[in-house]
Amino acid sequence: MINIDHISFEFAVTGEDFAHKLYADWDGFCRDCFEKVVEECFSAYDKDKILHEIAQLDLDLGSIPEDDLYREFPRRLREELLRVMPSWDTQTADERKRTDASRLANLLFYLEHGYPKAEWADSDFSLTEELNWAASQPIAYTEGIVKLCLKKEYVLRRLLWHTDDDKTLVSLYAIALSETSSDLYEKRCFLEIMLEMKPGVPVRFIHGIADDAGLHNMAELLDTLSVRRIMETEAEEHAEVDLPPYWHYLYEWLVKYYPFNGLAVFGGKGDFIRHLHHRLLTFIHKRNYSFYLSKAELTAGFLLEVFGSTYYIEVLNAIYDLQPHNADGSPVYDGYLNRELYGIFLQLSLLRMPEIGGEKKEETISGKEKPEIVMDWLKVEITKGDTAVSTLLSAVTGIVDDSVINRLLSSVSFRIMEVVEQVRSYLRSHAPEISWLSGVSESRLSFVLRKSILLWIGNGHVVRPESESIRQLLRLIYQEITGGDKEEDIERLSIQFYLSEESWKKLTGKKETSSFASHIKGLKTLLADKDVPELVKRRMLASFLEQYKEDYADAVLSLHEQGLLEDTLNLISQPVLEEIIRQLVIRGSGTYRVTELLPLLYWLIIHESNISAYLRDTASGLKVQLLLWLTKAAQSQIEVKRTITQMLPSLLTALFSEENIPSVISLISRERAEETEDALYDVEAALGLLLDAGLSQSSKDHSPRQDFEEWLHQSEDLLNVVQTLLKSRWNTDEGFAGWLEDTTVSEDDKRNLLQKLTVEKPHEWIRLLRKQPRESKTIALATTCLSASQLLQGMVRVDFYQTSILSKTVEWLQRKADKFTCLSGNNMLLSTALSKALLLYMQDDDTLSGRTLTENETVYKFLSYLHLVYTGKPNYQDDTEWTDLSGGMAAELETIVSGMERQPEQLLVWLEKDTDLFVRNAVHLPIESIADTTLPESIRKRLLHSYIRFQPKELSDYISRSVEYRLVPLVKWLEWLDISDWMRILTNLSLSRAELLQQIMTWLSDNNQVKESELLTALVTCLINNRVEEWIYNSREETIYSFIHLLPSLQVKTKIEKEIMEKNMKEELKITKVGDCSSAEEQVEFPEVLFIGNAGLCLFSPWLPRLFVMLDYLDKERRNFKDDASRIRAVFLLQHLAYPEEKDYRELELAFNRLLVALPVHIPLPKRIELTHEEKQTADSLIEAAKANWPKLHGTSVSGFRQSFIVRDGRLEQQDEKWLLTIENRAYDILLDSVPWSFRQIRFPWLKKCVQVVWHEK
Incomplete structure (x- = not known):
């Protein structure tokens, strides 16, 4: 970098006329004879990360004839500059030190203000690159960044929005925890923002930390809100569908019922909570977060970690006894998760239940798996x-x-x-x-x-x-x-x-005196000797295996290599074989896998004679092949990293031909009816495992081969390929479409990669899909690769509510297809049509993270796309059979609801008996059921609490709609939900804002005696009146101001009293210290010069205020924006005018937009914002109107208008009273003379300085 702070010229001119002309053309002279030369000489340093400082440069260019000045001055200046310029590739130690200090100062400056310092402005600034550089420097560099983030919330938000390197972020987080100059409040705010914006970073820290001190430091910062977010992130997709709320309920249950005065082992409640937080982090640290986590495994492991193996039964029962109970020892009903927790405790035999009526409960011992x-x-x-x-x-x-x-x-x-x-x-x-x-x-x-x-x-x-x-x-x-x-x-x-001792020695020898090879040799001789009784052989074999029980895998392989394995397995008893299998499973897959796998493996070996015909390799028996597979798994340890649902297809594929697997499963199903009661457990457990793995024979949508392709490719390698393609070939519309049409890529590879993309990265898949034209080949090609079930599996991670409705709809259509000729009497397969309709549904911007759809809207939209697939027409309202189909579906849903009306308690109890049933059915019931007054009040409340845990975003949207349209009055919501319920909803929407509102309410309650009912009303009103997705953009000061003005009891105070109260609250909550910028920072001006790429936005300046009014961005007086969130939306709305496609932007690319809406430079901008359909449509209408009002552009398309005039480079220069925008000229700019409106001076009431536009000046 080279920065010129000051330039001065000294001329001695003899001719007065020449002097006057030079003065009149001074700007041209500087531009042509100085700036161009300097730019030419110094441009080589633009991308250099070295700061060159030249304190003073005196150049004597000598005497130049007046007529040659414009030609000779640049030549001599170039010669002098090249002579005195510093060498760009050499630096002294002091110069390097100054460069590093300047580079760090520039990084800190950028984090605060969103643009680099002037001396670094020409570089291609990358925040991620700069952070990585700082991390490679002495620790003081990174500490400086962390201190700034701890002091100023907006700095941390900017850093997280524009940095994708999680490794660097984990390092910054670790330093923040150990920072001694910051207090717990600052660190807690730091953690809240991390968990809200990059929740994976703290969780990666927990898993990767090497010492316990870091976990202790983090445990001090936790509360129930942050704990919930950590649990959700840790579980992700590697757990049962409702495990995060169950885990959090277990955590809150332990806190709630732990004795206030404490237990001797863990102390009082405060000590126990600190201990609980630390052990929670320790539990997460120890586990492999890629392993599938069930509720039973979680409960057992978590309780052992918290209480220790010595006390966990006693302490758990002491806590359990403190909650309200029924006569049989079960807990008084407190919701679905309360029942679920109780069931898991019973399943794990953790509770000491009372005897009822003197009858002893039957004892059971499970000696099979353990x-x-x-x-x-x-x-x-x-x-x-x-x-x-x-x-x-x-x-x-x-x-x-x-x-x-x-x-x-x-x-x-x-x-x-x-x-x-x-x-x-x-x-x-x-x-x-x-x-x-x-x-x-x-x-x-x-x-x-x-x-x-x-x-x-x-x-x-x-x-x-x-x-x-x-x-x-x-x-x-x-x-x-x-x-x-x-x-x-x-x-x-x-x-x-x-046997006699002599016979023993003669036959086998001693392990301590004989080598393994000699044992095998002796065993081979023994088994071949026909004179040795079978009884003796069995005991010799048992003795041999027992001697090497620490390493069954090596013994099995050695026996196989010597050709003895088949004979050995025929001689040893069934229990011996089962024990070998059990030990191999433990070694290869872990203790937790034993109870899951053994029932199926035992069933296979017991029924070897029935299933041998289906073996892939008939040269050896089932037992031999099974033991060899388990042995290899035990030695390689590959299976430890895979879930049961990933491991099982691999095992069965190794044993049987893929086309025979359904037959094997069918045998298990038939055996269930024929087994004795003693063997029934093994059969049911085996079937359950196959169902969990998705290997049941009931799949109708696609063949077993497709099923196995899906499960056998669940590996990190496949996901890595997907990630590489997203960054390379799939990063453009044409690239993705071309890949689908590429005949050099096999159909199997396309299918496997698309399935992986759809399931593992559904947001990226939807983004790619929405860039494709609806009539393109992409949809047709994707339809052949993706089934409806696979699409739904990915969609559920984007929008659970809509997916649950679509899942029920698809299931209904498959079940009723034969009754409707429009579905069955067509050349197209129903499965193909369903896939294509789902793809079209996903393409729709209104669906899946678009606007919130009701159940009826979701079903109508999907059926419209299905009708389009079959008939080519989207509207089915005039088609009698399709309307009958739609009506039948609606009638079945009404039957479900009417069933609740007749026997509501029984239905809810039935649903709650099974986790998956409850999630699929209870939550699937229309959220509008809450407003159905025909349902009993108790049922509506129970449904409501299920939505709080499983669909908080949808519930929040519905609450807002129901109050706005008077479906459910606000007073009813206040009656149904208490503050803790509302905070639970808010936590799922914005962790940092939920915590701030909690602090505000606590402060108001303690200092102003505001009643809880009034605080609750204000909290709910705040939730209803604000866009949830924009909370992250509003400052803490704005939140405090708006909340206070929602409290009627405080409105009697004078303006000065309110200001004093706000000031005291901010000081106690440390808002000015941590949360937002100070007034001095608000006064930081824009840089002196900005180079922009969307300078043509100035053409729309006369209509921008009206555009902002239409979208409700401005306040009542229409002289300013309502809040920072509205300004930020306006920034991206303006960018939509220039670039309609959605993509990520650097803050510098949005500099002109920021200036036009007067957004302070310290407020960070995210990479992108999802604009609503209304916002996009309104902006597009503005472009159409502007083009229509410009007669010379009547033959130009909107895209041509954008590329020709809106996307244009420009230079913004800040002057004393105005901004000067100079726009590059093009040949066709003569058309600007015909623009029928004024755009050369931009004045808005919220701008302190007007913008003067210089474009095609005559």
């Missing part, structure tokens, strides 16, 4: 030896079956498992020959065997030497049958079951 739980219980309880334990053990024995016992044994020792199996078989087959078993029934013997084995495990006999261990088991059986202890009978029987 046998170690039962093992630990047995070891603890049986050693007590009292009568109560014996009674309880008998009860447990009656519940468990042999399969549970087998899993317990196999988790202890494979060898012991085989021994016990032999004992059971021998006793059952030889019972008539054994005197003390004579007369014992089969059921009695089975019971005795199970109980004796449980006692045997609990007493620790299983770990004794084999002979002693067998003897102890037989003794327990003998005692249970006879009540005696006859050693001769026990010894006579025991010799049947253990």
Whole structure:
């Protein structure tokens, strides 16, 4: 950079006439003979990030003849400048230090004012690049940026709006937490804005922090509002649909019912809340946030993290006991999430429930997936030896079956498992020959065997030497049958079951003296020896596997390489195989996966004979292939990173041919009806897992192959390809359309990438879609790649309410298609038509983040597009069959509502039994149902509270509409919802504004004794009267001012009293210190010179005030804008006049717009704002009117008008009394002479200086 602060010339002219001419043409002389030369010489330094300082430059150009001045002066000036100019590629240490200091000062200046300093103005300024540079410098540089952000809220907003590098933002956030010169209030505001604008940054910090001190610092800043936003961000799409509100409800439940005086372990309530915040962050820090999170996993993990494994049951029950209960111990109804929490607690066996009527509840033991739980219980309880334990053990024995016992044994020792199996078989087959078993029934013997084995495990006999261990088991059986202890009978029987020590050594050797290879070799010899009994082989195999149980994966692979795996699996018992599978699943996929996967895996191996015909590779059996897949997963650890729904398709695809998978699933479904009650759990669990993974046979919309293409490509690599395409080939309209038509890209690749884009990045997909013409090939090509279900899956992340309505509509149409010839009697498939109609719906600017649509509007718009797909005409009102179709759909919805009227309580209870049902159905009920007076009041309230948690934005819009159109009076909303409910709604709209309003109400309540009812009314009025999306743009001062003027009790105060009260509030809330700029900052002027690219906006200046009035931007006097939010909308509205396409803008590109609306330079501008349909339409009408009033442009299109005159470079120069706008000239500017209105001087009542336009001056 080179900056010239001052220039002076000294001429000695002999000719008076020449002097007069030079004076008269002084501007031309400076421009042609000085400015052009300087620009030519110094332009090489424009992009240089080095500051060159020349304190003073005296140039003596010598004597020049008057006639040669205009030619000789520039030549000599160029020579002198090139001679004295600094070398651009060399700097001393001091110069580098000065450059760095100047560069940092420029960065800080830009953050405050939105434009760089003059000496850096010619560079291609990039905030992200400058921040990355500052991060590479000494820590003091970054600390300076952070301090500025902590002191001034608008600086932080500018930084977050115009920086996309999350890594740099995480670094800034970490420094802010440790900044010692800032207080907690400043840091809390910093966190609120971060969570509102870039919530992923604090969450990335939580996951990446290396020390616990950072988490402690952050925990100090949390409150219930920020906690909720963190939970929502952490869960994102990697969790059950309603997990964030459930998690937050659990958090608030713990805070609400924790004893005020505290518990000894965690202290008082204040101490507990601080502890809770810290453990929340620790819990998030420890987990892999890409893993799918269920409510059960969350609840168990979170409570263990908060309370610790020692106390969590006791503390949880102590808290649970403090809430209101019913007689059976269940909580008094407090909403859907209250029931959900209670159900999860019961599912995890966390509550100690009271007995009802003296009846004991049936105890259940689950030894299938986690046998170690039962093992630990047995070891603890049986050693007590009292009568109560014996009674309880008998009860447990009656519940468990042999399969549970087998899993317990196999988790202890494979060898012991085989021994016990032999004992059971021998006793059952030889019972008539054994005197003390004579007369014992089969059921009695089975019971005795199970109980004796449980006692045997609990007493620790299983770990004794084999002979002693067998003897102890037989003794327990003998005692249970006879009540005696006859050693001769026990010894006579025991010799049947253990091998001699010599035989043991001869067959297998010792692990500590033999290598793994020699063990395998000995095992191979053993299995090939036909003289060795099968009984011996089984026990030798069990012993071998047990010796290497720390690494089953290596043992399995070695057996496979030696060709022994098939024989091994045929010999070992089912429980041994199941235990190997369990351990491999734990190693490869984690403990949480065990309970999900095992039922399906067990079902597969049990029914191997029925499904072997469907195997992909018939050369080896199902058990072999399954174990090898699990072994590879355990060794690679790839599956740990995948959810069950991602892992399961990969497993089944590896085992079976893709076309055979539906047949396998069908077998499971048929088995369900044929299984015994004992096996029913495994079958239902297996089916449930397949349904969760989307692999059920019920899918009608697309083939199994398409299903698998969708699930098998859920990987980061595919998403990376999508992101690369978005930045390269899909970044233009033509690029995206060309990619779709590119025949070198396979159809499978197109389908997979479009599905990934639609589901993972729906906002980007909708943006691309809306840039395509409706009649283009893009829609047709996309229809072949995307099904209706996939489109809905992406849409739900953009607008839950509209998607839920569309989902129900699509489901209804699929179900009723056969009854309407307009759907079934057409050459087009219904599935294709639904996809295309959904794509057209997504293209519509009014839908999905456009204006808020009612249910009827949503359905009507979709059916119109479906009618367009089938007939080519959008309007179906004149088509009888289509109106019947529409009426039938509406009638079914009315049936749902009328069902609520007849049995409202029962319907709500039914819906709340299942989370997904509740979310899909209760929330799907029209939000207008709240205003339906035929519904009971209690039901309307319950529906209302569900909308608060699941659709706060839609509810907020409906509240505003209902009050405006008197559908529901304001007093009814005030009656239904308290302040906490309203704050919950506000938090979902703007975290920082919700926190500010909370502080304002607290201050007013404490200092002015304003009643809560009055504060509530003002809060609701504030919500109704303000555009939610604009809250982020209004200053804190504006919020305080508007809120105070909504309180009737304060209107009796004089203007001075109000000003004093506002001043005191701002001081106590530190508004002037943290929130907004000071008066000195408001006085910072625009830069002296601005270069702009939309200078032609001056042509519209006569109509701009009227345009702003029509869009309600101005105040009642129409002499100024209502607020900063209106000014910011006006900035982007003006940009729409020049550039109708929506895109991101740098603040410098909007400089002229900012000047025209008098938006102070310190107020940051976002990259883009979504204008409403009304705003765009009104602006487009202005362009049409201007063009129509300019006769010379009657043959020019609007686009041609924009490109020819509106998009034009210009130079804005600030002078004492005005702004001078000089616009570049073009050949056709002669047409400006025919403009029938004045545009060369712009005066608005809100502008301090007028703008003088110099354009095509004669």
